[in-house]
């Protein structure tokens with residue numbers, strides 16, 4: 001079903017090294033329009049690095065990244081600024097503007113897009129309510145807990161209802177109830193807007209809840225990708241060890 | 254030979270890299286300036302922080318510099334019976350050289366460092382990445398208001414410094430050495446013309462630009478957490494001060 005949809009993000013042979021350390025080693029990946037892809041993988045395997053390549057924050061040493069048929073490396077600094085309007089991204093650590101209040105953080109993309117005041121106010125209130133943070137509008141990021149910051153970052157990413165959403169561990173460190181709420185928001189965004197979402201997750205329960213497809217990143221490549229059922233029954237020992245969370249197995253060697 | 258090649262690697266290449274970045278950033282500031290959205294709140298914020306908040310320290314410096322100039326020159330010129338020229342000397346030195354350079358050095362310490370630290374922190378906490386992701390060019394949003402505020406406010410500060418510095422010289426000459434107030438004032442403006450004032454103001458505009466671009470550049474290219482931010486802050490001040498002093502030489506040569 002998902003395979004029939006056109007490809008929105010296409011990565012081919014992406015290589016990225018930091019100094020001597022090779023993080024991505026010729027990675028190929030297609031993300032289809034309107035699908036929800038979840039990327040899993042061990043800590044430090046390069047999931048965040050992969051996500052930053054999709055939006056052009058990092059440029060590959062070799063290989064290509066194509067979004068909606070446009071090769072990101074061919075855009076100059078002005079073109080890519082405009083191009084990014086179709087994206088929303090929530091960072092792993094929130095990356096909130098620490099000189100602005102929660103309200104101003106969520107309003108930032110709306111203001112930059114030139115929305116009128118009353119619509120901004122309504123939309124900010126709506127987004128904060130979605131992540132259960134109504135009442136925290138006037139707080140500064142330094143006054144928030146880690147989980148709250150992450151949720152503000154999430155609200156800021158979805159405020160403009162972009163067509164492509166990248167979430168870097170949106171639910172890590174949240175309590176189970178809020179986790180389910182955020183998962184619900186991600187599912188709704190895809191249903192009501194048809195947005196494409198790429199989510200990084202360590203949590204198998206929410207992975208299988210939100211994913212149309214799951215891909216596993218290991219040693220710089222996607223070693224397995226498929227529907228949740230395909231992944232559950234994947235014969236690869238590394239995938240099985242990861243989704244079952246066992247200490248012994250091929251990943252531990 | 255090998256020694257020389259490694260020296261080139263370690264010293265010369267980074268130098269040209271930095272210079273290249275400087276001009277790329279400067280060009281982007283110019284290119285982004287006329288483009289919407291315009292953020293006047295950011296600009297006025299920066300103008301207050303760079304200009305208004307620097308007034309006390311800049312004026313204090315000017316007052317004492319003018320005073321010291323009078324102290325030094327009065328004793329010297331007296332040996333030639335030329336103490337009548339103290340006023341001119343203080344005024345022209347202040348306006349052409351001392352007010353622009355000293356104010357610029359103070360601004361480098363106060364604001365260049367702040368820019369390095371602020372943008373550096375934003376870099377290491379991914380706030381600059383977040384700006385890019387929110388379809389906002391960081392040069393447009395962060396640098397354009399800082400560079401313009403600094404370029405406009407330093408000349409304004411220098412205008413005030415000029416006045417206060419001359420007043421400092423007057424206070425010492427008249428109050429301490431008992432010079433005639435009327436002849437001192439007349440002498441102050443006797444040899445000074447508008448070229449002296451404008452050359453000082455042009456210089457200070459260039460210094461203001463240098464401080465902001467260098468400070469922001471150091472901030473943008475920060476790596477390595479809190480320690481990296483500290484390094485960027487120090488380098489922003491050192492590099493801005495050096496470029497001020499070096500460019501002062503060439504500007505003086507050019508503007509005379």
Ligand SMILES: Nc1ncnc2c1ncn2[C@@H]1O[C@H](COP(=O)(O)OP(=O)(O)OP(=O)(O)O)[C@@H](O)[C@H]1O
Nearest residue numbers: 018021023041042043044045046047048049050092
């Ligand atoms: N800007 C950078 N400079 C140098 N090395 C980096 C940089 N960004 C990431 N790395 C390295 O790349 C590797 C992958 O990092 P990444 O943040 O993508 O891991 P991750 O899969 O997201 O891990 P986690 O699940 O813990 O978030 C790490 O070894 C890290 O040290």
Ligand SMILES: [Mg+2]
Nearest residue numbers: 047048092168
């Ligand atoms: Mg990560």
